[in-house]
Amino acid sequence: xxxxxxxxxxxxxxxxxxxxxxxxxxxxxxxxxxxxxxxxxxxxxxxxxxxxxxxxxxxxxxxxxxxxxxxxxxxxxxxxxxxxxxxxxxxxxxxxxxxxxxxxxxxxxxxxxx
Amino acid sequence: xxxxxxxxxxxxxxxxxxxxxxxxxxxxxxxxxxxxxxxxxxxxxxxxxxxxxxxxxxxxxxxxxxxxxxxxxxxxxxxxxxxxxxxxxxxxxxxxxxxxxxxxxxxxxxxxxx
Numbered sequence: 001x002x003x004x005x006x007x008x009x010x011x012x013x014x015x016x017x018x019x020x021x022x023x024x025x026x027x028x029x030x031x032x033x034x035x036x037x038x039x040x041x042x043x044x045x046x047x048x049x050x051x052x053x054x055x056x057x058x059x060x061x062x063x064x065x066x067x068x069x070x071x072x073x074x075x076x077x078x079x080x081x082x083x084x085x086x087x088x089x090x091x092x093x094x095x096x097x098x099x100x101x102x103x104x105x106x107x108x109x110x111x112x113x114x
Numbered sequence: 115x116x117x118x119x120x121x122x123x124x125x126x127x128x129x130x131x132x133x134x135x136x137x138x139x140x141x142x143x144x145x146x147x148x149x150x151x152x153x154x155x156x157x158x159x160x161x162x163x164x165x166x167x168x169x170x171x172x173x174x175x176x177x178x179x180x181x182x183x184x185x186x187x188x189x190x191x192x193x194x195x196x197x198x199x200x201x202x203x204x205x206x207x208x209x210x211x212x213x214x215x216x217x218x219x220x221x222x223x224x225x226x227x228x
Contacts, residue, residue: 004157034216043118043204043219044158089157102217104150104157 002027004092004105012111017080021108023073023090031093035064035075038087038107047075047088080112116141116207118220126226133178133192135223137205140186147188148206148217149180158204164188200227 004025013019025033032051036044048057048064050073057064061078077084090105117140127133139145146165150158160173162180170180177196181189188205202224206217 036219041202041222041224043120043206043222045219046216049216102160104159106155106157 002092002094002101002103004090004103006088006090006105006108008108009106010109010111012113013080015080015082015112015114019077019080019110021075021077021088021090021110023075023092023105025071025073025090025092025103025105027071027092027094027103029094030068030071031095033064033066033073034091034093035062035073036089036091038089040086044089077110080110082112082114085110085112116145116209116218118205118207118218120203120205120220120223122223123221124224124226126228127195128228129197130194133190133195133199133225135190135203135205135225137188137190137220138186139188139207142186142207142209144185145207145209147182148208149188149190150204150206152202152204152222154201162190195227197227200225 007022034049035047037047038044047062048059050057050066052068055066063076066073087107087109089107091102093102119138148163149161152158162172164170164182167182178192202222204222205220208217
Protein backbone atom coordinates (compact mmCIF):
# COMPACT_ATOMS: atom_id res chain seq x y z
CA UNK A 1 0.00 0.00 0.00
CA UNK A 2 1.30 3.45 -0.90
CA UNK A 3 1.67 5.50 2.27
CA UNK A 4 3.51 8.54 3.51
CA UNK A 5 4.01 9.01 7.23
CA UNK A 6 5.33 12.16 8.83
CA UNK A 7 6.65 12.88 12.27
CA UNK A 8 6.23 14.59 14.56
CA UNK A 9 2.57 15.53 14.10
CA UNK A 10 3.21 18.88 15.69
CA UNK A 11 6.19 20.82 16.94
CA UNK A 12 6.76 24.02 18.87
CA UNK A 13 10.17 25.69 18.72
CA UNK A 14 11.68 29.00 19.73
CA UNK A 15 12.44 31.57 17.10
CA UNK A 16 16.01 31.22 15.88
CA UNK A 17 16.27 27.51 16.63
CA UNK A 18 16.69 24.74 14.09
CA UNK A 19 14.36 21.80 13.59
CA UNK A 20 14.08 18.66 11.51
CA UNK A 21 10.90 17.08 10.19
CA UNK A 22 10.75 13.45 9.11
CA UNK A 23 8.97 11.64 6.29
CA UNK A 24 8.87 7.87 5.68
CA UNK A 25 7.18 6.43 2.64
CA UNK A 26 6.26 3.13 1.04
CA UNK A 27 5.23 4.55 -2.36
CA UNK A 28 6.41 2.45 -5.27
CA UNK A 29 7.64 2.83 -7.91
CA UNK A 30 9.18 6.06 -6.68
CA UNK A 31 9.22 9.07 -8.98
CA UNK A 32 9.95 12.09 -6.83
CA UNK A 33 9.45 13.58 -3.39
CA UNK A 34 8.34 17.09 -2.60
CA UNK A 35 8.07 19.13 0.53
CA UNK A 36 5.29 21.69 0.65
CA UNK A 37 4.58 24.49 3.12
CA UNK A 38 0.93 25.18 3.81
CA UNK A 39 -0.10 28.26 5.73
CA UNK A 40 -3.41 27.94 7.58
CA UNK A 41 -6.33 28.26 5.19
CA UNK A 42 -4.11 28.48 2.11
CA UNK A 43 -3.00 26.14 -0.61
CA UNK A 44 0.35 24.31 -0.28
CA UNK A 45 3.42 25.94 -1.79
CA UNK A 46 6.31 23.83 -3.05
CA UNK A 47 9.62 24.12 -1.17
CA UNK A 48 11.78 21.41 -2.72
CA UNK A 49 11.58 18.50 -5.13
CA UNK A 50 13.97 15.55 -5.30
CA UNK A 51 14.19 12.69 -7.73
CA UNK A 52 15.73 9.28 -7.12
CA UNK A 53 19.27 10.41 -7.85
CA UNK A 54 19.22 13.46 -5.58
CA UNK A 55 19.91 13.14 -1.89
CA UNK A 56 19.86 16.77 -0.82
CA UNK A 57 18.21 19.98 -2.01
CA UNK A 58 18.22 23.41 -0.43
CA UNK A 59 15.88 26.35 -0.72
CA UNK A 60 17.11 29.18 1.47
CA UNK A 61 16.85 28.09 5.10
CA UNK A 62 15.12 24.86 4.08
CA UNK A 63 17.23 21.77 3.33
CA UNK A 64 15.65 18.49 2.31
CA UNK A 65 17.39 15.14 2.27
CA UNK A 66 16.37 11.91 0.63
CA UNK A 67 17.52 8.34 1.25
CA UNK A 68 15.85 6.30 -1.47
CA UNK A 69 17.23 3.05 -0.05
CA UNK A 70 15.56 3.46 3.33
CA UNK A 71 12.68 5.47 1.84
CA UNK A 72 13.15 8.35 4.22
CA UNK A 73 13.29 12.08 3.80
CA UNK A 74 13.85 14.95 6.17
CA UNK A 75 13.28 18.68 6.03
CA UNK A 76 15.67 20.77 8.08
CA UNK A 77 14.80 24.37 8.90
CA UNK A 78 17.66 26.57 9.99
CA UNK A 79 17.35 29.67 12.16
CA UNK A 80 13.57 29.49 12.32
CA UNK A 81 11.43 32.58 11.91
CA UNK A 82 7.90 33.31 13.06
CA UNK A 83 6.78 33.11 9.42
CA UNK A 84 7.88 29.47 9.33
CA UNK A 85 4.80 28.60 11.39
CA UNK A 86 2.79 26.39 9.06
CA UNK A 87 2.08 22.79 8.16
CA UNK A 88 4.80 21.01 6.22
CA UNK A 89 3.61 18.27 3.93
CA UNK A 90 5.67 15.50 2.39
CA UNK A 91 4.37 14.33 -0.97
CA UNK A 92 5.65 11.27 -2.82
CA UNK A 93 4.83 10.70 -6.47
CA UNK A 94 4.77 7.74 -8.80
CA UNK A 95 4.29 8.27 -12.51
CA UNK A 96 1.51 6.20 -13.96
CA UNK A 97 -0.75 6.47 -16.97
CA UNK A 98 0.34 9.92 -18.10
CA UNK A 99 0.09 11.75 -14.84
CA UNK A 100 1.54 11.78 -11.40
CA UNK A 101 -0.17 9.70 -8.76
CA UNK A 102 0.68 11.48 -5.56
CA UNK A 103 0.41 10.39 -1.99
CA UNK A 104 0.30 13.10 0.63
CA UNK A 105 1.48 12.83 4.18
CA UNK A 106 -0.77 14.27 6.89
CA UNK A 107 1.79 16.95 7.62
CA UNK A 108 3.74 18.30 10.55
CA UNK A 109 2.31 21.41 12.14
CA UNK A 110 5.16 23.70 13.15
CA UNK A 111 4.71 26.62 15.48
CA UNK A 112 7.56 29.06 15.98
CA UNK A 113 7.21 31.19 19.09
CA UNK A 114 9.13 34.33 20.06
CA UNK B 115 5.11 29.94 -12.99
CA UNK B 116 1.45 29.05 -12.93
CA UNK B 117 -1.27 30.92 -11.05
CA UNK B 118 -4.34 29.07 -9.86
CA UNK B 119 -7.55 30.91 -9.05
CA UNK B 120 -10.35 29.39 -7.03
CA UNK B 121 -13.69 30.74 -5.96
CA UNK B 122 -15.46 31.15 -3.78
CA UNK B 123 -12.97 31.32 -0.93
CA UNK B 124 -15.52 30.19 1.63
CA UNK B 125 -18.95 28.66 1.31
CA UNK B 126 -21.63 27.59 3.76
CA UNK B 127 -24.32 25.41 2.27
CA UNK B 128 -27.24 23.40 3.69
CA UNK B 129 -27.37 19.63 3.29
CA UNK B 130 -29.04 18.68 0.03
CA UNK B 131 -28.14 21.88 -1.80
CA UNK B 132 -26.10 21.91 -5.02
CA UNK B 133 -22.44 22.89 -5.27
CA UNK B 134 -20.24 24.44 -7.90
CA UNK B 135 -16.60 25.32 -7.25
CA UNK B 136 -14.53 26.81 -10.01
CA UNK B 137 -10.83 26.73 -10.71
CA UNK B 138 -8.98 28.57 -13.48
CA UNK B 139 -5.32 28.44 -14.39
CA UNK B 140 -2.95 31.03 -15.84
CA UNK B 141 0.59 30.67 -17.10
CA UNK B 142 0.45 27.30 -18.81
CA UNK B 143 -1.36 25.41 -21.56
CA UNK B 144 -2.86 21.94 -21.53
CA UNK B 145 -2.11 21.35 -17.87
CA UNK B 146 -3.00 18.31 -15.83
CA UNK B 147 -5.60 19.49 -13.36
CA UNK B 148 -6.50 18.03 -9.98
CA UNK B 149 -9.18 18.45 -7.32
CA UNK B 150 -8.20 17.56 -3.75
CA UNK B 151 -10.08 17.62 -0.48
CA UNK B 152 -8.40 18.18 2.85
CA UNK B 153 -10.45 17.23 5.88
CA UNK B 154 -9.50 18.68 9.26
CA UNK B 155 -6.37 16.94 10.58
CA UNK B 156 -6.13 14.73 7.51
CA UNK B 157 -3.89 14.66 4.46
CA UNK B 158 -5.00 15.76 1.04
CA UNK B 159 -7.18 13.26 -0.79
CA UNK B 160 -7.24 13.24 -4.58
CA UNK B 161 -10.81 13.44 -5.86
CA UNK B 162 -10.49 13.97 -9.61
CA UNK B 163 -7.82 14.56 -12.20
CA UNK B 164 -7.98 15.65 -15.81
CA UNK B 165 -5.39 15.39 -18.57
CA UNK B 166 -7.44 17.38 -21.11
CA UNK B 167 -10.74 19.02 -22.02
CA UNK B 168 -13.62 16.70 -21.25
CA UNK B 169 -11.31 14.05 -19.77
CA UNK B 170 -12.09 13.37 -16.14
CA UNK B 171 -10.96 10.51 -13.95
CA UNK B 172 -12.24 9.86 -10.47
CA UNK B 173 -10.08 8.47 -7.71
CA UNK B 174 -12.76 7.76 -5.11
CA UNK B 175 -16.50 7.07 -5.34
CA UNK B 176 -18.58 9.94 -4.02
CA UNK B 177 -21.47 12.23 -4.76
CA UNK B 178 -19.21 14.82 -6.33
CA UNK B 179 -18.46 15.27 -10.02
CA UNK B 180 -15.98 17.27 -12.03
CA UNK B 181 -15.95 18.83 -15.46
CA UNK B 182 -13.37 20.53 -17.65
CA UNK B 183 -15.20 22.65 -20.22
CA UNK B 184 -12.07 24.58 -21.24
CA UNK B 185 -8.36 23.87 -21.23
CA UNK B 186 -7.68 25.91 -18.10
CA UNK B 187 -11.01 25.61 -16.30
CA UNK B 188 -11.87 22.88 -13.85
CA UNK B 189 -15.21 22.69 -12.03
CA UNK B 190 -16.22 20.60 -9.03
CA UNK B 191 -19.95 20.00 -8.59
CA UNK B 192 -22.55 18.21 -6.58
CA UNK B 193 -26.29 17.90 -7.02
CA UNK B 194 -26.95 17.29 -3.32
CA UNK B 195 -24.38 18.04 -0.64
CA UNK B 196 -23.80 15.75 2.32
CA UNK B 197 -22.48 16.70 5.75
CA UNK B 198 -19.38 14.65 4.96
CA UNK B 199 -18.61 16.92 2.00
CA UNK B 200 -17.38 19.62 4.38
CA UNK B 201 -13.71 20.33 3.98
CA UNK B 202 -11.04 22.39 2.30
CA UNK B 203 -11.04 21.92 -1.46
CA UNK B 204 -7.89 22.57 -3.42
CA UNK B 205 -7.36 22.76 -7.15
CA UNK B 206 -3.89 22.01 -8.50
CA UNK B 207 -2.26 22.36 -11.88
CA UNK B 208 0.80 20.70 -13.35
CA UNK B 209 2.50 21.01 -16.71
CA UNK B 210 1.54 17.87 -18.58
CA UNK B 211 4.21 15.44 -19.65
CA UNK B 212 6.84 16.53 -17.15
CA UNK B 213 6.78 14.16 -14.23
CA UNK B 214 9.17 16.28 -12.22
CA UNK B 215 7.10 19.42 -12.53
CA UNK B 216 5.56 20.83 -9.43
CA UNK B 217 1.84 20.82 -8.79
CA UNK B 218 0.80 24.40 -8.16
CA UNK B 219 -2.08 24.80 -5.77
CA UNK B 220 -4.84 27.36 -5.66
CA UNK B 221 -5.80 29.21 -2.47
CA UNK B 222 -8.57 26.72 -1.71
CA UNK B 223 -12.27 26.87 -0.91
CA UNK B 224 -13.47 26.22 2.64
CA UNK B 225 -16.82 24.43 2.38
CA UNK B 226 -19.05 23.95 5.40
CA UNK B 227 -22.18 21.87 4.97
CA UNK B 228 -24.76 22.39 7.72
